[in-house]
Amino acid sequence: MLRIKCPICGLRDETEFTYGADAIVRRPDMDETNPQDWLNYVFYRDDPKGPHKEYWHHVQGCRQWLVLERNTLSHEIGACRLAREVPK
Amino acid sequence: MTSSRLSTGGRIDRSTVLKMTFDGRSIVGHPGDTLASALLANDENVIARSFKYHRARGIYTAGVEEPNALVQLRYGARTEPNTPATTVMAYEGLEAFGQNAWPNVRLDVGVVNQLLSPFMSAGFYYKTFVGPFKGTGFWMLCEKIIRQAAGMGRGVTLDDPDTYEKVNAFCDVLVIGSGPAGLSAALAAGRAGAKVILVEQDSTLGGSLLSAPVGGDGDAWLDKMKAELTAMDNVQILTRSTVFGAYEQNVYGVIERVWDHVLAPPAHQPRQRYWQIRTKQAVMATGAIERNMVFGGNDKPGVMLASAARTYVNRFAVLPGRRVVVATNNDSAYAAALDLANAGSSVTLVDARTQVPEKLLDSLKASGVKVLLGHGVLTAKGRGGVSAATVTTISPDGRATGTARHIPCDLLAVSGGWSPVVHLWSQRGNKPVFNSAKACFVPVNSAIETMKCAGASMAADGSVVAVAQGFSAGATAAIDVKAKNSSGDAPIAPKVSHGDDWGRDLLSINTITDDNGKTRGKAFIDLQHDIKQSDIDLAYREGYVSVEHLKRYTTTGMATDQGKLSNFNALSQMAMLQGVPISDVGTTVFRPPYTPIALGAIVGREHGTHFRPTRLTPLHDWHVNNGAIVSEAGAWMRPQYYPERGEGLREAYIREASHVRKHVGMIDVSTLGKIAVQGPDSAEFLNRVYVNGWKMLPVGRLRYGVMLREDGIVMDDGATARLGEHDYFMSTTTANAAKVLALGEHLLQTAWKDLKVHLTTITDQWAVIAVAGPKSRDLLGAVSSGADLSRDALPNNHFVHGEIAGVTVRIHRMSYSGELAYEVYIPSGFGHHVWDALISAGVPYNLCPYGTEAMGALRIEKGHVAGPELDGRTTMKDLGLEGLASGKKPFVGSVLRNRPVLIHQSRPCLVGLEIEGDQGAQAGSLLYLDTGPTEGHGEGWVSSATYSPALGKNIALSLLQNGPERLGETIRVVNFVGGTRQRAKVVSPHFFDPSGVRQND
């Protein structure tokens, strides 16, 4: 069981959230036409062992998308921020 | 008074007699007994038959580590297999049965398996499955018989009559275990003012103190501790509760056996409670488990851990043997020998060591115990149970050096050292380290900042150290959680019998062999899985030397006890074979649960109707009250059809669908996903998520749209209405509402932060009724006011506001059925009221409600795609929706939808099928050329099928390679599951009114 500190709602069980996706990848701009950029965004992922950033959605709370730092090896949880406040 | 029950002593309530049965025979016990102690008191010595060889087995331990005495507890729907008799509290009316034996454990026919034992060695299954018998009928037969003969108790297929509940808890300090260390920890943290939960798996607090003679210093100490702890409001004590799992971020799983200690729980009370405890700090004071020794016949009834024998004497006032041989390699068994002798047994203690402190020897001699130093037990003799121990002098590595002699005995109490219970600490992802002086694996106390280990689980040097460690751990934990007060002074440890420091001068041998290094007879490592020492040897010879391989190849440690007794001995044998220190062999990984738990407790109340939450539309009661058959659609319950007298599904939906085309029908479509899209950039947002354009949609209009996933596959479709300048009302399919909302929120909060748009689910705010059929306009015109529904004022894809029965509603004109049709949007709390008004007003128009089945038939006749076509594999082109996509703007999926694989010519595309014959097709059937083999995946598949009342034919929608170019071709429709083969003509998917005359009327 992970416990995630939502910046809005406080420390909550992981069951209130849904996992989003890798928060390292950046969505290409809307007018990007190069398929490779989109393939990279949709399909290509690093599989880091250790610290990682990922999106979580507080669906049963404030419905904010969060960027959470999680260690994929130890499950250690680091900072958690509103996705909207994380610079691109 | 039963024969083995002592006349005095014990922590039992002799004033109450509990009547129980074992294998149908009456036994009696007292409150405070376990089933095991009651069985011993009643001279029941054979409790079970072993897993592979059907060897008679008795009670080996007094705790959760029990490998042998597994019983089938209770009967009927409450029966519970593989329950250790040592963990079941005695209660009035208890019924238990021996397992794995026919006709019973005393006389078991399966004992012939022992003769087959050479064929059941390590890797038995792996070998026999690849041998010459592989796949043969002979082997299949053997397998069946062997599988039936091997095995454990029987599971139950009846519904569990009891309830279970889950509770969430929060604390500052969780203390696990209530022996001297755990109690001291709880005291320190409690005094400091921390919120403490103390969890004990036993029925009462005390841990190892409960095994000491009654009336000793330990009892007084325990009473004092209990009094101080129970007086603290900030300390919660859970007994009969096992911490089975330690998880990330200090979350612990606990099962409390609330009402397991009675025949049946009281009305409304849960049998078990699953606590999910979130703490800031934990103190692990889980103690240690004694190990047995490996020698021939070490599994026989009458062989028992020395500490268990002591527990039975002192705690339960049961004498487990009158003539006792105690075999040990450490100090702890001396207390057992002493207490057995003081209770009246004649005792011989056999110590593998040659040097023992005088103090220990003197106390035994004073009680008449004979002591043989430098000796070991080579075999346990006896049929059915132990009748003698074969004892010999041994070398320091456990080999016989002298002539063996028999010492008659009915109890052989063994101690091969102790294993700290490191499971919970290890579950957090840590590897324990080997302490060679004490021959055990111990946790590294600094490894987890929020989990402190104390007492025997750290191999503490006896109770004095355990108390000090526990108190210090509790006090430190309290400081770490910023508790306000001081913990005060540590309690003075109770005076307990000498020998409680089992690690002192322990001789690390666990196996006693002949001088040739071989055990004499069957010497078991894993009693529950019948893994012998020779199986480990064989696995080593065959190259399975890694502990993880060894475990899986031999299955040692994989039984329900998870090798609590056996793991160490298996590792130590492997170390010996490899000629390396045991620390180099390593340990396997511990995972939850620490002891077996009932799945029912984890499930709690989430089963049956609460397996998942159910979603009901505001009109649900009407459907049920008017005879609708409702069916599940995701979480929703929806009316599938409204049968008239005697109708089945098929008759009903055909009638309902025909009725809609002739007159007027209405259906509850409140399940549609509905999302408010608000803000100045809403049109831009819609333009990005839909494939078609939205910038020009005026207020008062609505438009059908399709959304793709980022990878270019179709995700969803639906209509969106523009209610105001910055205010849109989006509808999605029932199934994808949550997905669409989450994706929209994601994009707005990550990539499109510059767009001023808010999304809010309003699915619950609106009831929606679709009114369809040639008379729908007349009906709505009659029942509503303030809305001009005329063809010119309200063409397709327009909406108006009006009033029905005093309720302001919004009427969208759009058709899913192909008929003249409307959707009426009503604030959900008024939905029922408006539905009633429509029903009343509908009489002259012959209005009839219809269900999802008829809705499906109508949409298939029109070739509209739905869930079965939007299956996560199809593109717009596949579905004939290509024309919708705007070429002038980018949208989600607009680049990747043109991946070569998604635009390949041979992709299956949407077509209609007219099925030949009277039988309809089954969705999921595969399509093949009319002539040719029906092999492989075929050329496509049937996605949706129905009988079409309008056409009088069985029709289907399907995806077929090059489909649109094959109109008129006859193909084969094969349903491999149902075994049917049909022929069908490929036609346009727009079966009915392809030019849309009716819906545009």
Added chain:
Amino acid sequence: MIEIRSPLSSSVEPGEYGAQSAAKAALQLSERAPGSLIQIAGWQDFATVTAPALGALGFDGHGNFRTVQTAGPVSCYRIAPDKLLLRHSDGGSFKELLENLNPASSPTLDLSHARWLIEIEGSEVEALLARLASLDFSLQEFPEGTFAQTGIHHVGVLLHRVSADKFLIFVPVTWAESIWNLICETAAPFGFKVIVHP
């Protein structure tokens, strides 16, 4: 005036249920229509833009994510960084509020029919909620006059602690019956009374 139909019409039956409790009414369960519910959203300068309208209702700004602001019959819940949920318990209209807000910068949304209220009250209220949601319901962590959004049986709900022994649960109407039934089952070991408000 047409009465709003309760999503619990076929479930709420006054009476005593579950275990016989020695204490007087360890738990009382009841339902309420929410009255009027309206959501206000916004973007940059959310606080500034909404301040005058909220001020007119008697609120001093949009508050924090835990505290329920109340002014007469109106309560205000800050449910997201830039979303507020206002409840008028008498069902009064938010006409003035709507007039004070510009839909381009502060869109509003009527949610009066989207939620239903389940009220639980009694000495065992914390114990009951601990069996339904994974929050710490002790008074210290969840004081009177605060709220939290969480999940009950996987459904997003809003919990408002009205007093030490009383909570309001805002439930989406389509899930209300399922949640109500689960609450009743969970309350059975304590014994509970279902009451109907006049």
